[in-house]
Amino acid sequence: MxxxxxxxxxxxxxxxxxxxxxxxxxxxxxxxxxxxxxxxxxxxxxxxxxxxxxxxxxxxxxxxxxxxxxxxxxxxxxxxxxxxxxxxxxxxxxxxxxxxxxxxxxxxxxxxxxxxxxxxxxxxxxxxxxxxxxxxxxLVRRRRDDPLRNLTPREREVLALMAEGRSNTSIARRMVVTEGAVEKHVRNIFTKLDLPPDDEQHRRVLAVLAYLQE
Incomplete structure (x- = not known):
């Protein structure tokens, strides 16, 4: 670099x-x-x-x-x-x-x-x-109108690790689950946050922004 x-x-x-x-x-x-x-x-x-x-x-x-x-x-x-x-x-x-x-x-x-x-x-x-x-x-500053209210606790955990910049592989190791399971959680997150198919990295950024939004 x-x-x-x-x-x-x-x-x-x-x-x-x-x-x-x-x-x-x-x-x-x-x-x-x-x-x-x-x-x-x-x-x-x-x-x-x-x-x-x-x-x-x-x-x-x-x-x-x-x-x-x-x-x-x-x-x-x-x-x-x-x-x-x-x-x-x-x-x-x-x-x-x-x-x-x-x-x-x-x-x-x-x-x-x-x-x-x-x-x-x-x-x-x-x-x-x-x-x-x-x-x-x-997260303490997140507004009451929580855009993540439809996420399961497991999906919130995945999104929290995404916010730290972790890859799906790293998240799987951290949560002691398969990478396939993480990919399924990530797809569910995108769907529930109404993030249509797009560049994968771009959707991850938008998902993290939704997670951190005031």
Whole structure:
């Protein structure tokens, strides 16, 4: 993969560069502020960008806003956002364009190297990957008019794992069921959420958005 990294903390940025390149990928740009991220994405069209939410000058949401701007300039450009804390509005902003290929993880997940790299590759491949803690807080905000009211508990469990960006194979391992059983649950979810036949990845993104909707 060709990767852009945006983080103003030099040690973390260089650590990510080393991690990515030691695992066979190429870092095409490593920057420390939002405008530089946008420029790097436009210039390099990376397979995925890794972005810190908080960057100069105010260290609030410059990284997130730059990531959204980059996806406006290069529609659907994959981006994995890292945050120190769960900040639900940021996840909402990332998901708003419904194009998929987005991730929102807490920074401490980076220490789980194999899983982090797997999540990064899934975002690059078009998946939506959300930290379980982010999913949990988004669900608290779900509106009373629950679009998932017709789902069975098992289907809700499958959809929750889909929201973490897991493949059908990964879900089957997690739930200790066959992959065929998971595929049946996924088809039922699409039907009950009124998602007609379309690109499989696109329907997964829409299903996850329905799950997380306020």
């Amino acid at each position: 060709r990767v852009v990294i945006a983080d103003d903390a030099v040690l973390l940025r260089e650590g990510l560069v080393r991690l990515i390149e030691e695992n066979g990928h190429t870092v095409v740009a490593a920057v420390g502020d939002g405008p530089s991220l946008v420029d790097a994405v436009v210039a390099n069209r990376p397979d995925v960008s890794i972005v810190d939410v908080r960057m100069p000058p105010s260290h609030t949401d410059e990284g997130l806003r730059a990531a959204v701007e980059a996806r406006t300039r290069v529609p659907g450009s994959p981006v994995l956002v890292l945050s120190q804390y769960v900040e639900v509005s940021y996840a909402d902003d990332l998901l708003a364009d419904r194009l998929g290929a987005v991730g929102y993880l807490l920074k401490d997940r980076v220490s789980e190297v194999a899983e982090f790299l797997d999540q990064l590759e899934r975002v690059a491949g078009g998946a939506t990957v959300l930290d379980p803690d982010v999913v949990g807080q988004l």
